[in-house]
Amino acid sequence: EKKPACILQHPDGTVLKQLQPPPRGPREMQFYSMVYAEDCCDPCLLDLQRHLPKYFGTWSSPESPNELYLKLEDVTRRFQKPCIMDVKIGQKSYDPYASYEKRDQQIKKYPLMEEIGFLVLGMRVYKVNSDGYDSYDQHYGRGLLKDTVKDGLSKFFYNGTSLRKDAITASILKVQNILRWFEGQIQLTFYASSLLFVYEGLPPPNPEGHIPRGLPEKTTYAACCEPNEDVLEHNNNVCVAVPLDYSLSTMYTMHKKGCTRGHHGNVTAATTDPNPQAHNSTWKCPGLVSSEQPNGNGVKAQLEEEEVGEGGRGEPQPEQRASEVEVRMIDFAHVFPSESQDQGYIYGLKHLLEVLQQILHQ
Ligand SMILES: Nc1ncnc2c1ncn2[C@@H]1O[C@H](COP(=O)(O)OP(=O)(O)OP(=O)(O)O)[C@@H](O)[C@H]1O
Numbered sequence: 155e156k157k158p159a160c161i162l163q164h165p166d167g168t169v170l171k172q173l174q175p176p177p178r179g180p181r182e183m184q185f186y187s188m189v190y191a192e193d194c195c196d197p198c199l200l201d202l203q204r205h206l207p208k209y210f211g212t213w214s215s216p217e218s219p220n221e222l223y224l225k226l227e228d229v230t231r232r233f234q235k236p237c238i239m240d241v242k243i244g245q246k247s248y249d250p251y252a253s254y255e256k257r258d259q260q261i262k263k264y265p266l267m268e269e270i271g272f273l274v275l276g277m278r279v280y281k282v283n284s285d286g287y288d289s290y291d292q293h294y295g296r297g298l299l300k301d302t303v304k305d306g307l308s309k310f311f312y313n314g315t316s317l318r319k320d321a322i323t324a325s326i327l328k329v330q331n332i333l334r335w336f337e338g339q340i341q342l343t344f345y346a347s348s349l350l351f352v353y354e355g356l357p358p359p360n361p362e363g364h365i366p367r368g369l370p371e372k373t374t375y376a377a378c379c380e381p382n383e384d385v386l387e388h389n390n391n392v393c394v395a396v397p398l399d400y401s402l403s404t405m406y407t408m409h410k411k412g413c414t415r416g417h418h419g420n421v422t423a424a425t426t427d428p429n430p431q432a433h434n435s436t437w438k439c440p441g442l443v444s445s446e447q448p449n450g451n452g453v454k455a456q457l458e459e460e461e462v463g464e465g466g467r468g469e470p471q472p473e474q475r476a477s478e479v480e481v482r483m484i485d486f487a488h489v490f491p492s493e494s495q496d497q498g499y500i501y502g503l504k505h506l507l508e509v510l511q512q513i514l515h516q
């Protein structure tokens with residue numbers, strides 16, 4: 155049985171995702187290596203990069219050099235009060251190589267996957283009045299039916315006072331871009347992969363520039379996590395990572411199933427196979443097999459500041475609003491080469507877009 159992956163937060167603005175046991179972990183690593191290969195010149199894959207977290211190669215700690223992690227951009231990093239939703243996309247959450255038992259397990263988990271095309275795995279919603287979060291786990295998502303999925307999903311955009319139509323509009327724009335990518339490619343198929351939605355829960359400052367009373371101006375977390383090239387380039391083996399606060403699906407299982415933090419915040423994790431082997435599926439992109447070193451220096455990339463539309467105080471311009479939301483594809487343990495459009499994923503995206511439009515116009 156699959157053990158939960160540990161997602162750890164590194165102070166340099168990245169997260170570390172522990173490689174899952176084969177074939178899942180190596181397959182996900184292969185996927186990221188292919189999309190971010192330095193010599194990759196496939197426009198389709200280059201275009202895909204903007205819908206994924208940035209990838210900084212693999213990482214391992216000096217104490218456990220065989221335990222590999224994927225070093226990824228922390229998509230929640232630039233937000234002060236991140237509202238986060240993880241939605242599994244597609245009509246099938248098992249891949250074509252799944253055993254009968256596995257298919258059965260997945261279908262039983264959410265029989266409506268085929269009809270609805272997506273499943274809410276978790277949500278974390280900031281409430282302005284209480285300055286706290288409401289959390290919804292995967293059982294909440296599995297309880298959503300055809301006629302309740304709209305209301306179920308709309309809770310992600312309700313801050314206790316108002317419906318965040320700005321965040322819905324921005325999310326729609328981003329999902330449309332992802333849909334366009336899928337409609338233009340026939341080389342990859344995604345099963346059990348997710349979209350991670352993030353928007354800023356903190357209300358914008360009023361025109362005078364005052365943050366509403368009772369709310370912090372900036373968390374210390376954000377202040378200590380400015381991009382640090384030094385850490386990225388030279389100091390990869392100093393792991394002061396901590397479990398990701400915002401991980402929707404892994405936190406409780408981590409405690410349950412034995413991912414532990416050692417002293418000085420160093421991380422030891424119990425679930426990685428020491429000898430990950432690549433799944434024998436063949437990929438089309440040349441230069442796929444990565445030349446990464448397990449110390450995280452294999453892929454050099456810069457943490458760039460995204461535009462956050464904060465050029466001035468007050469309301470951002472409409473075109474800036476889309477940049478205030480993140481919608482990224484994550485979780486690639488079941489990505490396979492293909493020769494046709496990914497109809498299951500496209501179906502899910504289109505239905506998700508329909509539901510978002512309905513929430514916006516209700
Ligand atoms: N790049 C990222 N930035 C921020 N948060 C992330 C990132 N990747 C993953 N997470 C958080 O970690 C959670 C789990 O990630 P992911 O789905 O990749 O791991 P997993 O163990 O395969 O999960 P699952 O048990 O759902 O299959 C996500 O729901 C999200 O909250």
Ligand SMILES: O=P(O)(O)O[C@@H]1[C@H](O)[C@H](O)[C@@H](OP(=O)(O)O)[C@H](OP(=O)(O)O)[C@H]1O
Nearest residue numbers: 155156157178247248256263292346487488
């Ligand atoms: O969330 P739960 O209830 O723990 O259920 C797990 C969840 O559906 C995972 O997505 C799945 O892994 P994949 O997405 O990789 O298939 C895993 O399959 P597994 O039991 O085969 O590990 C399930 O156990």
